[in-house]
Amino acid sequence: MKQKNKEYEKMNHCIRDISMKHPIKTSELDPTFFEEIKEEEPGTEKLLMCLNCKGCSSGCPVTGVEPAYNIKKLLRMTVLGMRDQVLNSKELWYCTTCYRCQERCPEGVETVGTILKLRSVAVKNGIMLPAHRKIAEYVMRTGHGVPINEKNRIKRKELGLGELPETVHTHPEALSEVRTLLKACEFDRLVGFKEFEGTGAKGLKTPSVT
Ligand code: SF4
Numbered sequence: 001m002k003q004k005n006k007e008y009e010k011m012n013h014c015i016r017d018i019s020m021k022h023p024i025k026t027s028e029l030d031p032t033f034f035e036e037i038k039e040e041e042p043g044t045e046k047l048l049m050c051l052n053c054k055g056c057s058s059g060c061p062v063t064g065v066e067p068a069y070n071i072k073k074l075l076r077m078t079v080l081g082m083r084d085q086v087l088n089s090k091e092l093w094y095c096t097t098c099y100r101c102q103e104r105c106p107e108g109v110e111t112v113g114t115i116l117k118l119r120s121v122a123v124k125n126g127i128m129l130p131a132h133r134k135i136a137e138y139v140m141r142t143g144h145g146v147p148i149n150e151k152n153r154i155k156r157k158e159l160g161l162g163e164l165p166e167t168v169h170t171h172p173e174a175l176s177e178v179r180t181l182l183k184a185c186e187f188d189r190l191v192g193f194k195e196f197e198g199t200g201a202k203g204l205k206t207p208s209v210t
């Protein structure tokens with residue numbers, strides 16, 4: 001857990017927990033926040049129908065291992081306009097998207113869609129966990145979120161498969177296309193990947209697969 005906390009501290013942005021140690025100040029609420037989420041994610045407006053029944057939070061498997069995580073609270077904070085607290089909360093990244101809360105909700109609130117949208121907005125604002133940034137870096141360097149390793153090469157051979165999957169691993173020339181696409185949609189800028197800066201993505205050296 002200590003190691004985990006150190007990771008969070010290293011982040012550019014201060015990711016916090018959402019425990020309410022202080023009263024909510026209306027002057028600090030941002031009424032445009034929920035409007036923005038609603039606009040970007042149709043269905044999110046159902047959050048206004050929440051009965052506060054706690055059906056979502058009481059059935060969440062994450063809450064069993066991480067009591068600080070409370071989906072209902074996160075959603076309520078979103079409706080209230082607590083932009084800064086929601087987007088910077090580490091709990092925003094705890095949800096496994098198992099959909100149990102959504103299935104239990106008597107009001108049909110789109111809990112998971114809302115969480116995913118909140119995460120997108122957080123990333124657009126440069127807020128993401130170090131592990132996610134690392135995965136993004138792998139995609140840009142190798143064309144894979146999880147590049148193949150020796151162990152999986154051996155497993156594939158044992159299963160009678162080709163040593164490498166039919167991806168950029170066997171078609172390294174396609175990596176430049178992947179990079180061109182990522183660069184075109186500014187994914188590199190979004191995740192703070194510097195290597196593409198000032199270069200034509202096509203001109204980048206194809207890394208060897210290890
Ligand atoms: S989808 Fe997320 S918030 Fe909902 S029950 Fe599963 S882990 Fe909990």
Ligand code: SF4
Nearest residue numbers: 050051053054056105
């Ligand atoms: S289950 Fe639905 S209605 Fe009940 S608290 Fe959760 S979001 Fe609100």
